[in-house]
Amino acid sequence: MRLKTVRVIAANTFKEAVRDRILYLLLGFAAAAILLSRVLALLTVGDRVKIIKDVGLASISIFGALMAILIGTGLVYKEIEKRTIFTLISKPLRRHEFLLGKYLGLVLTLAVMLASMGIIFLGLILVQTGALEGRLLLAILFVFFELILVTAVAILFSCFSTPILSSLFSLGFYLIGHFSWSLDALIKKAHPGLGRTLLRVAAAVLPDLEHFNVRTEVVHNLPLPGSLLLYAAGYGVVYAAFVLTLAILIFRRRDFV
Amino acid sequence: MGTILSIEGLRKTYSHGFVPRRAEILKGISFAVSEGEIFGYLGPNGAGKTTTIKCVLGLIFPDAGRIELCGRPPLDPRSKEKVGFLPENPYFYDYLTAREFLDFYGQLFGLASETRRARIPALLKLVDMERAADLSLRKFSRGMLQRIGLAQALINEPSLVILDEPLGGLDPIGRKEIRDVILRLRAEGKTVVLSSHILQDIEMICDRVAILVGGKILSQGCLADLVSEKILFTEIVLSGVEARELAAHGEPLSAMSGRTLLKVYDESRIQAVLDLVRDRKGTLHSLLPRTQTLEDLFVGMVRPR
Numbered sequence A: 001m002r003l004k005t006v007r008v009i010a011a012n013t014f015k016e017a018v019r020d021r022i023l024y025l026l027l028g029f030a031a032a033a034i035l036l037s038r039v040l041a042l043l044t045v046g047d048r049v050k051i052i053k054d055v056g057l058a059s060i061s062i063f064g065a066l067m068a069i070l071i072g073t074g075l076v077y078k079e080i081e082k083r084t085i086f087t088l089i090s091k092p093l094r095r096h097e098f099l100l101g102k103y104l105g106l107v108l109t110l111a112v113m114l115a116s117m118g119i120i121f122l123g124l125i126l127v128q129t130g131a132l133e134g135r136l137l138l139a140i141l142f143v144f145f146e147l148i149l150v151t152a153v154a155i156l157f158s159c160f161s162t163p164i165l166s167s168l169f170s171l172g173f174y175l176i177g178h179f180s181w182s183l184d185a186l187i188k189k190a191h192p193g194l195g196r197t198l199l200r201v202a203a204a205v206l207p208d209l210e211h212f213n214v215r216t217e218v219v220h221n222l223p224l225p226g227s228l229l230l231y232a233a234g235y236g237v238v239y240a241a242f243v244l245t246l247a248i249l250i251f252r253r254r255d256f257v
Numbered sequence B: 001m002g003t004i005l006s007i008e009g010l011r012k013t014y015s016h017g018f019v020p021r022r023a024e025i026l027k028g029i030s031f032a033v034s035e036g037e038i039f040g041y042l043g044p045n046g047a048g049k050t051t052t053i054k055c056v057l058g059l060i061f062p063d064a065g066r067i068e069l070c071g072r073p074p075l076d077p078r079s080k081e082k083v084g085f086l087p088e089n090p091y092f093y094d095y096l097t098a099r100e101f102l103d104f105y106g107q108l109f110g111l112a113s114e115t116r117r118a119r120i121p122a123l124l125k126l127v128d129m130e131r132a133a134d135l136s137l138r139k140f141s142r143g144m145l146q147r148i149g150l151a152q153a154l155i156n157e158p159s160l161v162i163l164d165e166p167l168g169g170l171d172p173i174g175r176k177e178i179r180d181v182i183l184r185l186r187a188e189g190k191t192v193v194l195s196s197h198i199l200q201d202i203e204m205i206c207d208r209v210a211i212l213v214g215g216k217i218l219s220q221g222c223l224a225d226l227v228s229e230k231i232l233f234t235e236i237v238l239s240g241v242e243a244r245e246l247a248a249h250g251e252p253l254s255a256m257s258g259r260t261l262l263k264v265y266d267e268s269r270i271q272a273v274l275d276l277v278r279d280r281k282g283t284l285h286s287l288l289p290r291t292q293t294l295e296d297l298f299v300g301m302v303r304p305r
Helices: A003-018 A021-043 A048-081 A084-089 A095-129 A134-158 A163-179 A182-189 A194-205 A215-219 A226-252 B049-056 B098-108 B113-126 B142-153 B172-187 B199-205 B267-279 B294-302
Strands: B003-016 B021-034 B038-042 B064-069 B083-086 B160-164 B191-196 B208-213 B216-222 B231-239 B251-256 B259-264 B283-291
Touching: A003 A095, A003 B098, A021 A048, A021 A095, A048 A084, A048 A095, A048 A134, A048 A163, A048 A215, A084 A095, A084 B083, A095 A134, A095 A226, A134 A163, A134 A215, A134 A226, A182 A194, B003 B049, B003 B191, B021 B049, B021 B064, B021 B191, B021 B208, B021 B216, B038 B049, B038 B172, B038 B199, B049 B064, B049 B160, B049 B191, B083 B142, B098 B113, B098 B142, B113 B142, B142 B160, B142 B172, B172 B191, B172 B199, B191 B199, B199 B294, B208 B294, B216 B294, B231 B267, B259 B267, B267 B283
Parallel strands: B038 B191, B038 B208, B083 B160, B160 B191
Antiparallel strands: B003 B021, B003 B064, B208 B216, B231 B259, B231 B283, B251 B259
């Protein structure tokens, strides 16, 4: 694999994404949601700063995922549909280099968007408390690890499906990923036998995106062991690598009719 | 001259529809393109021209057959380094300017920034797009896209240029300019494969052609060998003679402004027609013997199917 070619595709994908209006629309909504957490805090009983932190981090996570899904699902499909891929694949560019370039370009875009949302969020907290909290950056970093995985999934679906279907599939993945932890409770309640075995298989295969949710620990100043953080980062990278490998396997044999 | 592209026994079938139905697009085609020639790949719409090109460029995978591109398998990046390609009805990244667009493709070939800086203005000049260099591609007309597409196909100074319907969507002046560029490429020693269904273009610039109909190559060779020099018929435009009198000698086709176009198939009848014009004190406006054209050859091949 030639990293230079991957870098060229990634840079162009970044250029494409940052010139897409939908990105700024989502960024605007995200900024509005973060700032609205201040209003929400006024209407709620309890520690207002904690509510601003909780709602702000949740907004960053949700809008980050929406950016990854809405842009990622169209990324490869659009190239095939609009036939721009014809001139690309006819160049000395291997298909996996193209796909990795697209992926890394979007990951870079998301990093910039997360940084933008993070600045708005940290600015709000600074105004509210007069202090900057490093632990909040840790929570945003974990949102980034989550987006690395969600982007890989969006690109996988984009390799063989339309943007609407891919968005639905990716959104499904995101939701399942955040609720799959409840399978553990179900397994404990299920009677031993085929049902429980199937539930165990499902729990092993389905993603657990709650690994990346450290909001509660950060907001409530609970301890965050290093091993937990390392496990979550490793989980995100390995799962994303698996999904990307699957995407490459599909993409490398595809006919561009 | 060596062979720059060779295809042997190429077959491709597509499946489509909810209940997949198979359609055989290429039925075992074979041809070779020599270095330095302009090769016309001719066929009606749906004959399989674009499918062949896609197989050559690794955009689709053939079911059977062998392709050799610049002496290597078509998926080898080293063979693609020597190839330039302009697709049919090109659509490019419309958020880029013409200059950014060419720079992007130059980078894909690993060209150094100095090389790109020198080559891009020269290519923009070649396709007469200097004035649109910093204009975003979304503002380009179809003809402009075709020109900038040709420029990207030449960014790597390829040995083989594959152009799929390059003259479609262009006005007569644009077509002439692109034809001139193609001829210039041949003069520089490059090989051009030109797919088209516009026969005049092929006839004007191609050295050799292959005619593809229904996924099979029905004929291929030098244009001069394929198109016979034999006179097919003579077209006579005359006035002052009734069409019914002419019918015995040929086929009177039109009678506009008092003039009749007569197609005479039997050469020995021409003198009789001239005598008739003189006897009736009519006027002979023109007399043109018609030899076989590529169009005649093409129509003759397509029609029986």
